[in-house]
Amino acid sequence: MPPFLCDKQRQGKFSCPMIEKEKNMKDSWLDLEGKTVIVTGGASGIGKAVAQEFLNVGANVAVSDMAEKAPDLEAGQGQFAYIRTDVTKPQEVEEMVRKVTEIFGTIDVLVNNAGINIPRLLVDPKNPKGQYELDEAVWDKVCNVNLKGVFFCAQAAARVLTEKGKGVIINMSSESGLEGSEGQSVYAATKNAVNSLTRSWAKELGKQGVRVGGVAPGIMEATGLRTLAYESALAYTRGITVDDLRAGYASTSTTPLGRSGKLSEVADMCVYLASERASYVHGVTINVAGGKTRG
Numbered sequence: 001m002p003p004f005l006c007d008k009q010r011q012g013k014f015s016c017p018m019i020e021k022e023k024n025m026k027d028s029w030l031d032l033e034g035k036t037v038i039v040t041g042g043a044s045g046i047g048k049a050v051a052q053e054f055l056n057v058g059a060n061v062a063v064s065d066m067a068e069k070a071p072d073l074e075a076g077q078g079q080f081a082y083i084r085t086d087v088t089k090p091q092e093v094e095e096m097v098r099k100v101t102e103i104f105g106t107i108d109v110l111v112n113n114a115g116i117n118i119p120r121l122l123v124d125p126k127n128p129k130g131q132y133e134l135d136e137a138v139w140d141k142v143c144n145v146n147l148k149g150v151f152f153c154a155q156a157a158a159r160v161l162t163e164k165g166k167g168v169i170i171n172m173s174s175e176s177g178l179e180g181s182e183g184q185s186v187y188a189a190t191k192n193a194v195n196s197l198t199r200s201w202a203k204e205l206g207k208q209g210v211r212v213g214g215v216a217p218g219i220m221e222a223t224g225l226r227t228l229a230y231e232s233a234l235a236y237t238r239g240i241t242v243d244d245l246r247a248g249y250a251s252t253s254t255t256p257l258g259r260s261g262k263l264s265e266v267a268d269m270c271v272y273l274a275s276e277r278a279s280y281v282h283g284v285t286i287n288v289a290g291g292k293t294r295g
Helices: 017-027 045-056 090-104 136-164 175-179 185-208 228-237 242-248 263-274
Strands: 036-040 060-065 080-084 109-112 167-172 210-217 285-288
Touching: 036 045, 036 090, 036 136, 045 060, 045 109, 045 263, 060 090, 080 090, 090 136, 109 136, 109 263, 136 167, 136 185, 136 210, 167 185, 167 263, 175 185, 175 210, 175 285, 185 210, 185 285, 210 263, 228 242, 263 285
Parallel strands: 036 060, 036 109, 060 080, 109 167, 167 210, 210 285
Antiparallel strands: none
């Protein structure tokens, strides 16, 4: 069916509002141009991909990370700032938020992405209290980043968002937080806790105009974070070789789509949730994992 045209539009005298509205929606489907987004842990991996996609759609992005140097990102239509921050230290988080508002004037979206994973066994029968058995230091390190960091960043950003009565917080979870994960019990536990924080904060902040959601990636394509040390530790906890571990990434027995996810696919979900297109999506964590289950 041909598009509807006003009589005067056919004559070239003026543009029809219906057509112009449709055209503008296609030009800017997400309408995130000029919005200010904080991405924690945005110097590498998923965080970097998320930061880049927000820049691609015209948002201003502040990356918060522990890296010495700012990530190599293409500015696109948006502006970019890098603020080195330890998310486990509330004073640094508060200063980071202050700097973002100083640079860009406000905050519209927080992507709570910073996190770490250190594979360990609860008990290692082969080597009790050895390298790959969970100890208090590893427990505290993972929990401090994955839970305290999420708490500190959400609270600091929410003070700004609730004051303006609008905004979005996106907490990065993991498929392991829904399913559990052999050799990654602490990591999985923190991500399950993040899911609970998402649901609870949604109940609190929704009344003040702030949406809260989560994204739970499954097995993703290799990044600099998938180091040999990480893979060696995880393989040890599962009693397999590193080669066996890598072969499992593309296993159709657990991932029906039969491949690892793309970082861009997680980023796409984040920009969608940040937009008004997701204006009634609230208090849920969305799995981006190719249908993966642990069986």
